[in-house]
Amino acid sequence: MNKAIITVVGQDTVGIIARVCTYLSEHHTNVLDISQTIIDGFFNMMMIVDYSDADVAFETIVEDLEALGEDIGVRIRCQREEIFTKMHRV
Amino acid sequence: MLNIMEVHETNQMIEQEKLDVRTITMGINLMDCARADVDETCEAIYAKITHYAKDLVSTGESIERDFGIPIVNKRITVTPIALVGASCCKTSGDFVKIAHALDRAAKTVGVDLIGGYSALVSKSMTPAEELLIRSLPAALSETDIVCSSVNVGSTKTGIDMNAVEMLGHIIKEIAEATADIDSYGCVKFVAFCNAPDDNPFMAGGFHGVTEGDAVINVGVSGPGVVSRALDAAEGKDFEFLCETIKRTAFKITRVGQLVAQEASKRLGLPFGIIDLSLAPTPAVGDSVGEVLEKMGLTQVGGPGTTAALAMLNDQVKKGGIMASSYVGGLSGAFIPVSEDKNMIDAAESGCLTIEKLEAMTCVCSVGLDMIAIPGDTPASTISGIIADESAIGMVNQKTTAVRIIPVVGKTVGQMANFGGLMGYAPIMPVNTASCEAFVTRGGRIPAPIHSFKN
Numbered sequence: 028m029n030k031a032i033i034t035v036v037g038q039d040t041v042g043i044i045a046r047v048c049t050y051l052s053e054h055h056t057n058v059l060d061i062s063q064t065i066i067d068g069f070f071n072m073m074m075i076v077d078y079s080d081a082d083v084a085f086e087t088i089v090e091d092l093e094a095l096g097e098d099i100g101v102r103i104r105c106q107r108e109e110i111f112t113k114m115h116r117v
Numbered sequence: 118m119l120n121i122m123e124v125h126e127t128n129q130m131i132e133q134e135k136l137d138v139r140t141i142t143m144g145i146n147l148m149d150c151a152r153a154d155v156d157e158t159c160e161a162i163y164a165k166i167t168h169y170a171k172d173l174v175s176t177g178e179s180i181e182r183d184f185g186i187p188i189v190n191k192r193i194t195v196t197p198i199a200l201v202g203a204s205c206c207k208t209s210g211d212f213v214k215i216a217h218a219l220d221r222a223a224k225t226v227g228v229d230l231i232g233g234y235s236a237l238v239s240k241s242m243t244p245a246e247e248l249l250i251r252s253l254p255a256a257l258s259e260t261d262i263v264c265s266s267v268n269v270g271s272t273k274t275g276i277d278m279n280a281v282e283m284l285g286h287i288i289k290e291i292a293e294a295t296a297d298i299d300s301y302g303c304v305k306f307v308a309f310c311n312a313p314d315d316n317p318f319m320a321g322g323f324h325g326v327t328e329g330d331a332v333i334n335v336g337v338s339g340p341g342v343v344s345r346a347l348d349a350a351e352g353k354d355f356e357f358l359c360e361t362i363k364r365t366a367f368k369i370t371r372v373g374q375l376v377a378q379e380a381s382k383r384l385g386l387p388f389g390i391i392d393l394s395l396a397p398t399p400a401v402g403d404s405v406g407e408v409l410e411k412m413g414l415t416q417v418g419g420p421g422t423t424a425a426l427a428m429l430n431d432q433v434k435k436g437g438i439m440a441s442s443y444v445g446g447l448s449g450a451f452i453p454v455s456e457d458k459n460m461i462d463a464a465e466s467g468c469l470t471i472e473k474l475e476a477m478t479c480v481c482s483v484g485l486d487m488i489a490i491p492g493d494t495p496a497s498t499i500s501g502i503i504a505d506e507s508a509i510g511m512v513n514q515k516t517t518a519v520r521i522i523p524v525v526g527k528t529v530g531q532m533a534n535f536g537g538l539m540g541y542a543p544i545m546p547v548n549t550a551s552c553e554a555f556v557t558r559g560g561r562i563p564a565p566i567h568s569f570k571n
Contacts, residue, residue, distance in 0.1 A: 073121040106185035115123040
């Protein structure tokens with residue numbers, strides 16, 4: 028399994044999760060977990076996804092989601108999971 | 118499973134606290150490039166570097182994208198050129214040809230800097246090493262991204278004072294040769310004592326003769342992250358302060374370890390070491406000086422600075438060592454004046470002096486780094502400063518270095534601009550009492566008694 032973390036930060040608005048999930052399903056990327064909270068007044072959403080079967084390169088997903096974020100008016104990042112697990116798990 | 122707060126913390130470090138990996142540095146052995154003819158040697162060097170490092174920059178960029186962590190520099194270190202060119206270089210001009218070959222190769226593969234135009238003369242100089250040192254003014258003024266270092270001493274060998282004396286003059290000549298750009302050539306040169314073989318940072322990085330054919334070393338950064346973490350430690354005792362630094366250093370280093378392993382895997386080369394250094398940049402909030410001030414100093418350079426730095430350096434190592442499988446290089450806090458906003462301010466206000474910086478180098482990783490001094494400083498005074506730093510390194514069995522810039526045409530009260538990561542620095546006053554009769558005696562300072570451990 029190849030896991031990545033997608034984070035969305037910005038103003039809450041209708042359809043953010045829908046649009047991200049639509050993109051992911053179009054590219055065969057499976058959502059494993061979703062959580063959201065408000066940090067410092069900003070909407071924060073985190074998705075854990077499995078991109079093992081994705082039909083595009085990982086960096087394409089990164090770029091497409093970034094562009095999608097710009098379109099919605101939020102910041103969307105997609106990073107491989109290891110940067111977080113390495114930092115927070117011994 | 119990861120939670121949203123942990124993910125937020127990591128991204129906050131990257132986006133707001135300037136967490137980055139300072140450099141992925143590929144070390145390349147050039148011993149097998151030595152030929153009898155200098156032009157053939159240059160060709161072999163160019164061919165080997167451009168072959169081994171052809172994917173270094175693109176790999177670094179792809180790791181950046183995958184993990185969302187900036188990797189500021191991609192660099193190359195090579196075997197000390199005084200060794201590689203020893204058989205074919207009959208003049209200083211021959212060595213300069215090799216410097217051009219390095220510059221060309223580095224530009225072809227797109228790296229930021231290439232280090233290793235170096236000589237290891239801790240006991241004394243071979244004719245080739247002397248030629249390389251004499252070639253420095255031309256080599257560093259005619260090339261753009263070649264960095265050079267000379268190791269003038271070690272705990273085991275003592276200090277080669279002939280080389281120290283010569284370097285005083287050479288540094289002045291490099292400054293003259295690059296006078297039109299605030300003597301920038303001196304930014305690319307560092308004199309070392311106890312130089313490490315696996316340093317990924319510049320200007321002092323070279324691929325030591327103890328290393329394998331090629332290796333990936335990584336230098337981490339992150340003073341901004343430590344500084345932000347210390348906000349939570351305000352008014353708390355030393356135990357809390359130390360634990361905060363240690364925990365933060367652990368997290369920073371784990372990112373470096375991840376990047377190093379990934380780069381090593383993708384490039385098919387062994388992972389060497391992580392250099393656990395807090396490397397500042399001139400940007401606001403990315404300053405080691407700020408970290409020291411957050412510990413409770415009004416301004417870096419005042420009483421308490423050395424103790425605060427000693428503690429910071431130690432905690433960074435304690436936190437970082439467990440986060441990485443191999444630690445090496447310089448590993449500690451850097452205190453380059455021109456690259457650190459709070460140090461620049463302190464030097465400008467007169468709170469931070471060269472003498473205090475010298476004391477600080479006894480307890481942190483490097484030495485007198487990126488210090489601009491008046492252009493009319495005598496060569497013997499520069500040699501004296503190098504000798505002092507080397508003595509600190511030699512006696513304390515640690516690496517020390519001098520990267521000092523006698524800025525031609527400028528004096529105390531003026532500012533030197535080096536640009537980019539190299540920053541800017543006020544010209545600092547230098548003690549003018551002469552040491553000429555001392556540094557010109559000739560010969561070497563013997564190794565200290567505690568080096569005889571056999």
